[in-house]
Amino acid sequence: MKITEIVLTPIAFRDPPLLNAAGVHEPWALRTIVEVHTDEGISGLGETYGDLGHLERSRSVVDSLIGLDVFALNEMHARVSAVLGGKTGLDKHGLTGNITAESTVDRVYSPFEVACLDIQGKALGRPVHDLLGGAVRSAVPYSAYLFYKWDGHPGAEPDEWGEAIDPAGIVAQAQKMISEYGFGSIKLKGGVFPPEQEIEAIRALREAFPDHPLRLDPNAAWSPATSLKVAAELDGVLEYLEDPTPEISGMAEVAAKAPMPLATNMCVVAFEHLKPSVEQDAVQVLLSDHHYWGGLQRSRQLGMICQTFGIGLSMHSNSHLGISLAAMTHLAAATPNLSYACDTHYPWNAADEVVEPGVLSFVDGSVPVPTTPGLGVSLDRDALARLAENYVRCGITSRDDTGYMQKFDPSYERKRPRW
Ligand SMILES: O=C([O-])[C@@H](O)[C@@H](O)[C@H](O)[C@@H](O)C(=O)[O-]
Numbered sequence: 001m002k003i004t005e006i007v008l009t010p011i012a013f014r015d016p017p018l019l020n021a022a023g024v025h026e027p028w029a030l031r032t033i034v035e036v037h038t039d040e041g042i043s044g045l046g047e048t049y050g051d052l053g054h055l056e057r058s059r060s061v062v063d064s065l066i067g068l069d070v071f072a073l074n075e076m077h078a079r080v081s082a083v084l085g086g087k088t089g090l091d092k093h094g095l096t097g098n099i100t101a102e103s104t105v106d107r108v109y110s111p112f113e114v115a116c117l118d119i120q121g122k123a124l125g126r127p128v129h130d131l132l133g134g135a136v137r138s139a140v141p142y143s144a145y146l147f148y149k150w151d152g153h154p155g156a157e158p159d160e161w162g163e164a165i166d167p168a169g170i171v172a173q174a175q176k177m178i179s180e181y182g183f184g185s186i187k188l189k190g191g192v193f194p195p196e197q198e199i200e201a202i203r204a205l206r207e208a209f210p211d212h213p214l215r216l217d218p219n220a221a222w223s224p225a226t227s228l229k230v231a232a233e234l235d236g237v238l239e240y241l242e243d244p245t246p247e248i249s250g251m252a253e254v255a256a257k258a259p260m261p262l263a264t265n266m267c268v269v270a271f272e273h274l275k276p277s278v279e280q281d282a283v284q285v286l287l288s289d290h291h292y293w294g295g296l297q298r299s300r301q302l303g304m305i306c307q308t309f310g311i312g313l314s315m316h317s318n319s320h321l322g323i324s325l326a327a328m329t330h331l332a333a334a335t336p337n338l339s340y341a342c343d344t345h346y347p348w349n350a351a352d353e354v355v356e357p358g359v360l361s362f363v364d365g366s367v368p369v370p371t372t373p374g375l376g377v378s379l380d381r382d383a384l385a386r387l388a389e390n391y392v393r394c395g396i397t398s399r400d401d402t403g404y405m406q407k408f409d410p411s412y413e414r415k416r417p418r419w
């Protein structure tokens with residue numbers, strides 16, 4: 001079954017003013033929707049980043065993939081690598097860590113792989129998780145992903161989530177999200193306020209939700225010494241502490257004395273980072289993410305590597321829509337050692353969905369695994385056209401949380417570590 005055409009559509013969807021260690025989310029989040037068509041009339045979907053650099057790199061490989069068999073995924077990876085020729089991508093916001101030339105290939109390749117698995121599944125009449133070894137769970141648990149936030153974008157009406165800039169606001173946000181989605185675990189995005197305030201927020205969450213596992217992720221905003229102080233304060237409270245400090249060596253220094261496991265989606269983001277991390281025992285839980293670990297099959301291989309070295313497995317998320325949610329759910333369903341509830345930004349962006357309703361839903365904090373052929377989702381063409389129009393009109397071409405924050409606070413600087 002040969003690839004005859006590939007269509008890449010950049011889109012923009014509304015995003016609330018979520019605060020993080022790099023600044024604040026802009027009013028629009030960007031993604032690219034990938035459609036792969038074949039000579040047998042079967043098409044597949046992928047979803048990836050929308051930043052211009054990534055979009056251009058993705059566009060640059062399209063011609064080399066035309067004519068390829070949709071089962072020839074090793075060859076597809078090799079062709080993407082050959083076209084990119086060692087180019088390395090860069091995230092302006094810097095929240096996804098040390099991107100390398102190899103992981104740039106994996107990032108570009110990923111949505112094409114997902115679309116080909118969607119096609120393979122449709123051709124075989126089997127869901128994508130069957131192509132990954134079969135589901136070991138019928139529903140995938142996700143966590144409530146809390147953010148400090150403003151009540152709305154400056155100059156606009158307050159959004160439905162309201163303000164969250166202190167422990168009471170964070171607890172109220174958790175209550176709303178958990179009552180709507182039923183999540184059974186909670187992650188707080190930190191690195192926004194001085195660590196003492198974020199410790200207070202975690203304590204308030206513990207009091208309000210005595211049985212929910214809790215995580216805190218300051219995106220490397222703390223020095224190793226600050227990280228160890230926070231870790232000692234939150235001993236027995238966190239299931240893991242995510243990226244307290246920059247770099248593998250810094251994480252190793254903290255991990256040697258911290259009472260809880262350390263997790264990352266920043267210092268180990270490419271296969272070449274695994275060896276030094278394992279040698280230094282820097283990370284006890286890895287957050288996988290098929291968008292940058294080279295698609296679903298490579299993420300399964302990552303799962304096996306983690307199992308081999310006794311590293312726990314969780315899943316990272318950026319702002320995303322339903323094609324990504326479907327892919328994440330199939331992958332998590334078919335990854336036996338994925339023992340933590342996955343992250344998802346979905347509640348923040350669900351209002352602008354690009355797939356037809358009915359397949360994906362949250363039941364008690366979990367997404368029931370789709371059982372129909374392929375990913376199980378199809379595009380809502382009207383929504384795609386609307387979101388593509390947003391992209392053209394919104395004027396944003398690369399996510400820039402720091403630049404957006406500086407519009408309101410010109411003295412704001414990005415510092416890592418800040419405390
Ligand atoms: O969207 C955000 O602000 C997050 O901070 C995101 O960019 C991170 O990549 C991510 O969710 C994380 O877990 O570090």
Ligand SMILES: [Mg+2]
Nearest residue numbers: 217242243265
């Ligand atoms: Mg993180």
